Amino acid sequence: MSTKIKYEMEFPIQASPSLLYQYISTPSGLSEWFADNVNSRGELFTFIWEGSEEQAKLVSKKSGERIKLRWVDDEDEPYFFEIRIQVDEITKDVSLMITDFADDEDDVREGKMLWENMVSDLKHVLGSA
Template identity: 75%
Template sequence: MEEKIKYEMEFPIHVSPSLLYQYISTPSGMSEWYADNVNSRGEFFTFIWSESEEKAKLLGKKSGERIKFRWVEDDDTDYYFEMRIQVDEITKDVSLMVTDFAEEDEIEEGKMLWENMISNLKQILGST
């Protein structure tokens, strides 16, 4: 299996951190923009799209701040994906920081996917 490379992205979102956290940490919130449907049982989240279904394990979360998952297929690895809310201390601007891993030739595709999904999220939140 090819090694995956870590990449990070920052998305400014004009919305309150507490509201944003609801959308990145709950099955109902995530099913609005991340997948067609999201179910959770204990620490496992199932993400359902029209063509596929993927399971991820919740590695950790901090209320109002961040959530971190590992895909079940990456179980024996250090790979994960994390969404973290960052608030600028001075301007109070809110950003969603995304950390993910992809094989070298799939990073651009991964970034485009996140950009599309975050753009859906911004529409739902009414943030331009």
């Protein structure tokens, strides 16, 4: 079993948590920013990017708050990626919190750039860019 590096990111987003949740938890929402196309059958999500296909299993989700998925390739490993909505209790500012894993520091840099691009797409879709 290889050891991966866990990394976390925070993106402030001007959107209501309930709207944001639709974009992080449903195939139609995820296909607007995360992948070219997303299908789900039960707890199995299929993500399609320019002809390549990856599958992930739903580990857990909490309505209005977060979704946690594990790539099928990592099925026997403790790794996952989580997209979580965080609301500041005082200011009510909304942030999208990303937790992901990468093989090495180069992968972390690449992964972070990928998330930045995807969340930028999400902000455009939400009209909050």
